[in-house]
Structures are given as C-alpha cells and as structure tokens.
Amino acid sequence: MKKFIKTISVVLVLNFILSVTAFAEPGFAYTDDVLEEFSPKWSQILADDTVISVTPGAAVGELRFAWLSSSTDSNPSFKVSESSDMSDAEEFDVISSDAIENLRSNKVTVTGLEQGKTYYYTYTENGIPSEAQPFTVQPSEDFTVLYVSDAQIGRSGDETLEEVLIRDTCGWNYTVEKMLTAYPNAAFAISGGDQFQSADSLVQMKAYLSPEALRSLPVANTIGNHDEDSTLYGEIFNNPNEVRELASSEAGTGYYYTYGDVLFITINSNNDFMFDTAKVLRKATQAYPDTKWRVVTMHHNPYSASLSDNDFSEERLFFSSLYDLYDIDLCLSGHDHFYSRTDPMYAGKITDGEGTVYVQSSSASGSNYDPLPETTASFTASAFDVRVPTYTAFTFTEDAIIGTTYRTDTDEIIDSFEVADNTTDSRVNIFTAIISFFRTLFSMI
Template sequence: MCPFHIHKNKKIIASYVAAVLCMASVGVFAATEHWNDASLTPQVMTRTSISDQTDWQQWKDNWDKVKTDYEQVSMAPGADATRMNFGWYSKERADKAEVRISTDKNMSHAKTFKGISKEGTVISGVTYYTNKVEIKDLKPETTYWYQVKVNGKWQASQPIKTGNPNDFTFMYVGDPQIGASAGQTPSEGAAAQDGEIAARNDSYNWNKTLNTALTQHPEINFLVSPGDQINEPAGDQKADKIQLQEYQYAGYLSAAALRSLPEATSIGNHDSLTSGYQNHFNVPNPFTEEANPTKAGHGYYYTYGNALFIVINANNYNAADHQTLIEKAINAHPDTKWRIVVMHQDIYGSGLDHSDSDGILLRTQLTPIYDANKIDVVLQGHDHTYARTYQLSSDGKNHADFDTFKVKGQSGQAHNLLSAALKNKDFKNNYVSQNLCYTIADMQQGVLRNPKGVFYMSSNSATGSKFYNLIPQQQDYIAARSQTWRPTYSVVRITGDTFTINTYDVATGSPIDESYSIVKN
C-alpha cells in the first residue's frame, strides 16, 4: 500500500499528490472479510445469554413471513417537533390514507388525520400502493398511541412518546445496508450467503442494534441515518431484483423498535436508483425543486426545538441544488441555533474505499457553502469506518467544481465512479490538488466553546453487514478514527447551548472514542 497524508503546506504538495496517485493506482477496493455473523451472536457479543440463540432460531423460522411483510409502517420526524410523518404500503388503494392518534391505548377520543394514497410499485406481480400521512399538534413529553389503517383495517395501536424540544437526544447510525453481507460465509453453513439469506442475517443484527441502543440509552427520541438503508439498488428494474430490494426494506422496517422510534433517513447510493425509498419513507418538506434528483426522491429539512436538520441528496452531484435547499431551509428558520446537515457521501472521511475518490467529489463545492451558511455539524455515512474531524473551514480560494460530473444523479451506484477519469494523469493531479480546499480552524478536543469551522463525522456500520479498511495513513483533517470490525452507533444530545456526541460499541455499550461537545453562547 502507498502511504497517504494530507498537508496544507504547499512545499510538499508534490509528495502528497504522488501518494494519492499511488493509492489510486491500487484499483477499486471492496468490503473486507470482516462482518457481523448473526449465527455467531452468542459468541461475539458480550451482553448475551442463551436466549440469543433461541432468538436467532426464531428469527430464521419467521423469516419467510418477515421478508414478504411489505406493508410495515415507517415513521419520521415531521416538519417540527409538533408533527410526525407516516408512510406505508398497502395492497388496496384508499380514497385517503388514514392515521389516528390518542393519549389512550384504547384510542378513545382519537383524532384522525388523512393523507394520500397512490400507486407505488409492483412486487412479484402484485401492485402495492404507497400511503403518506402527516399528524399535527403533538405536545412535548407526552405518550401517544397511534393506529394506521392498512387495506381498510385499523392495525393494533402502538405507543410513541414525544421528546423535550429544549433538551433532546437522537441516535445516529451508519449504513444499515440490509443485504450487504451477501457473499460472506456464515459459521453455520458451508456456502456463501445469497442476497436473501444476507438480508435475513443483517435484519436480525439491525434489530439487535436498535434494541440494545434503546436499552442502553432510553432517552433517545428519534433516529438519524445518513443513507444506504438497503443494499440492492435494483436499477435495472428486473422483477427478481425489485423483490430482493423489497425483502431488504421489509427486513429493515421489521425492527420492533421502529414502531415507536421516528427515523430521519437519507438517500444513500444503494437507495438512489429506484422509487423504493420515497415509496416507503414520508419525509417532511421534500425539496421537489431539485434540478437533478435521483429516482429515490429528494433532500428535505425539518426542525426539532432549536436545531435545523438539512438532509441533502448527495447522490446528486450538482451542488447548486444543495445550496438552494440549505438556503431555503435557513430562510424558513433563520433563528435556530443549531444547523446540522446530514448526507450520505463523506466529503471528509477516512475510509480506504471512498474518502479520497467519490467521497470527496463534492468537497470543493460544499465546503464553502457550509461555511457561508454557518453550518455547525455535518453527519456522513458511506465509508463504513468511524472518523471525526477537527473543526474545518474553506481556504477561501477558488477551486475546480468538476463540472463533468454534474450529471443527473450518480452514474450507476458503483463506488468507482471516478476510476476512468483518474486513469488520466493530468486529471488525477488536478483532482488531488484542488481538494486541498480546506483549513483546520480549531484543533481543540473535548469541549469547544464558540469554535470556528464545521465539524464532520463519518459513522461506521450499525449492523456489521459490511466493513471497509481505514486509509493507510490518517489524513491531517482527522482528529480521531477507528475500525473495530464491530457495529457502532452514536448518541447526540442537543440542549439550548450544547451539542454533544458520543459513539458506542453495540455489543458492550462502551464508548469507542472520547466525547466531543460544541458550546454556543
């Protein structure tokens, strides 16, 4: 492997460029042999008991039912903390999709909200309809019960507790990517897993991660995912690929915790090539003005208390779209103290596969946009490694925008989008040097008070369906990184003046890094 390190000292740019070109010459990287084998759960997880093996057997016995349960409900944060969004499939199309809510489990005095029902997709020859409803007027720190009407019948009531907008916590996970363990060989079998068995394995681990995290941190109010909920892109629209994709969505949504946990998801590159994502998830304030959307849908924004969350569709490489969305969200909510961007591709990560190829394609364009709009935090995925940066700022200079790649969405979901162009020496030299577009604004650790710059975070896999290696030598913008080959999740707490993030090993509940806090007063 070629050593690699980023420096801003122009005297050593030549050696930096040579290092990156050496790295690029290695070729396309891939997932490692490390993954989280569900059949080994009792052996690899420390907080387990004999019941884990029973749970795994029950999961396998139930899988045929789980994988075809396409009509499971997804729940998302609404436009603000007083609202919540619901989405689900149904075999029957209703005149109006319906959800009702009450403070009583028996649904007395329930209030009914109506939305839309329209044709969604065809699975195994059956047409499924997509249904979306927004509920309003929720009060903080209150337990509600809701029911969703599916195929003309009210489903069992489910509880949901609203948080305190002035002091709330969310769970941040990386790339669940249900089905990505395809090709790995489980301990209980001699053959490599096919796509369906991989979906079964990864869905089980997704359930375990959510259940464990909520047991360890019951204060969590909602979930944030930077994308790649599933693995099968199904871009060719072949029936068997669409069916496998829907197996994976069914496995992802099967997690019992999601019945009471709203999820703010993003479009990952594996989600981006079909309408499956936007059929399943009902996001608030969708940015339908996006000039170069993907088939999966659009970016969006929402507020929770004093925080503005802006979720961009980074599979669209036209940064002008993202700038417009960010400015629109801020104009709608100019006085929120915290501005948080969520995106899939990591423009500042440390994984071997993406952090210096397709991951940084938008770096030269987005870095100054984030600075100009006073973004505080950017939460990223894609790299299947853990990394957090120092506080970073744009260097204030003009840089190439790689106009050639401003195409309609990502050109296929493959990770080696730049591989053809990077074979050209002149392009590689320019690409590498132009991405020296940042400065390190603050290197302090622990608790930072009114720091300059933007904090970037990349999350590892929350399921262990796929892991990547770290880049051989740590970049200078990275404050901390790790690859433990174990699923992790982060817990973010936001109060009136403090943003704090901690990241934990799923199995042990132990922190994998020190706490990082930003105080604004």
C-alpha cells in the same frame, strides 16, 4: 461563527490503527444464540407487507407516517388517540399515490402533538385496523438523537439468499435494541443512507423497518448511493419540507426539519449539481434562520478518514465549501463503513474551534466494513478500524452538542467529544460561494 470542540477522552480508544487489519467483509456483534432466537421472526417480517415508517415532522409537534398497501385498498385510514383503546381518536387525512410493483403509497402528517405526551395510532389495510402503537413526543430541550448509517440489509453476501438477509436484519435489530436500551428516551434517530442494498427491494425495505421499536421511534433517512435508483425510498419515507431539485434522484431530494433549537438538513449527496445543494441549504436556513445549531446529514463524507489531506473530490470542494458558508456545526455521513471523526474544519483546514465537525458512522448492521488506509489524513481526530457496528448519541444542549460513540458488541464508548457554537450570521451570495470554493481549493494545493 465561533465553534469549539474539545475531546473529552480520546484515550478511551486510541483508534489510529495504522496497519490495515480490516477487509470489506461483514462482522456482526450478536452471538449465535441471538441469531437463533431472531431467525424464526423472519417469516413474520416477510409477511408484514404494510409495515409502517415513522419519520420526524417539520418541527416538534408534527410526526409523519408512510406505508404501502395493495392497489385494491381504496380507502386507507389513520387515527391517533391518547388512549390505547383508541377512544376519542382523531382521524387524519391519508394521501395515497401509485408506488412500485402496483402498490399504493399512503402518507399521513400528524400535527398538534404535545411534548411529553404519549399517543397511540392505528392504520388500515383493506379496512382492517392495525394494532394500536404507542409513541411519545420527547421534550425538545436537551434532547438526544441516535445516529447510524449503512444498515444496508443484504450487503453481507449474496442478497438473494435468505440467510444473508436474516443475518443482516438480525444485526440491524441488535443495534436498534442496544441503542434504545442505552437511550430509551431518544427523540428520534437519523440514518445516514444505504438503508438497503438494492434500492427497489421490498423485502430489504421490510427488513430495514422490522425492528419493533421503529413503530414508535421516528427515523430521518438519507438517500445513499444504494437507495437513489428507485422510487421506493420516496414511497416508504414521508419526509418533511422536501426541496424541489433540478437534478433529483429517482429516490427524491434533500429536505429539512427542526427539533427545538436545532435545524436538521438532509442532503442528497448523489446529486452533484451544486446549485441544488445550495438551494436546500438556503431554503432551510431561510425558513429557520435563528436556530442555535445546524446539522447536515449527507451520505458521502468530504472528510472521511479514507481520504487524504489534498483530496480534490466534489464532496470536499463543493459540499464542504457550502457548509462553511452556512455555518454548519456538524456533518453526519456514512458510505465508507467505518467510524471516523474530524477536528473542526473550515476552508479545508483544521481550526482550533471554528468550522464543521464531520462524523461518519460505521455499518449499523455489521453487513460490511471497509478498511482504513495505512495512513490517515491530518484532520482525522478519531477512527475505529474494527468490524463491529457503531452508533453515536448526540445530545443537544444550550451550550454544546455532546457526541458519544459506542461499539455495539461490548457497549464500550469508542469516542466522546463536544461541539459548541455561538453565532450564525453569514450572508450567502454567489460571490461568497465562489470565494469559499477557492479558499478550500487553495488549502489543498
């Protein structure tokens, strides 16, 4: 398990601004003109009760969809065609179940898709088909994934006010547009949690799904602390390989999927019953033992720049110990609403290569930022203390994971780094887990 990280250019932004200049308040990247142009779209967003989500499937060639419909919609259908006129369309099974507010949750898993091909899909509400929406299955070699977190629609003020929701939604739409302009061929996106401010808000859910590009771009969403207390997350996102957990949240559980030679594992870090997290990691790595790369997403960050070197949080002690054991190359988080990245970490210590790199995204919409502490821990390799949304593009190649982080107002690169890995050979059992836990604990004393 040798891993090497080299910073290509930490000079681009010397991000350790040690004086506290930021406050927990919003900061949007868009101009007044952009907001003015966006605002009339709000009524359409509110009216779109059956907005559809697209999520990655279990592997390349599979894609998943989910939408809500009224309880009177007894026979929803979903079709995929290679033509925009939907000729020779193939119909896929829709699995429907009860959802919040007397709605129905409709889920579809589409399989047999070919890399490099463009397809079209339609779905129905009370028998009326939607417009045909295109999507392209991106090749799984040298592919790019866009990472964001905490769009948290409704966080910038009183979430009952329409103006608050409009400005947060505008910020999120702006970030999606920016990152897809820079990376139009991204395979999919990952959101690190807190998609909306209130877990059961249908309006905020519709606002989160409102960017038109999300009809075609799959997004793998994570259960944040703002998402966990409602079933809505599990009703509107159709995640693959969900792992049954003993202490699952109302929103759901961890899950996993692959794309090419990468295993992606999404952890529900609100669930602090560690046997559940270990189970998700075990199931995922047993199902896909040989992928070159292993990437975890969890909402809370064991090594956020907001934490100290000897922070005894459960995230540090339990989660990161498990990541050591399971040879996780990269851990993606959010929650603290500013960007930070660590050096490689193993057993609670910075290494010169071996271990996991922890990357935390800022707010994807601009709805809220937290301040950096006056001094940052020794493991913080980069942090960005400016109230501007960020996103990170990860390109997975045979030799390295190439990470590039952008601020969305100027499109400037604020961090650029590489993670490279070689082997994965751990055999994990209860004894190695205990040893890993104590190794991490002793490193902090």
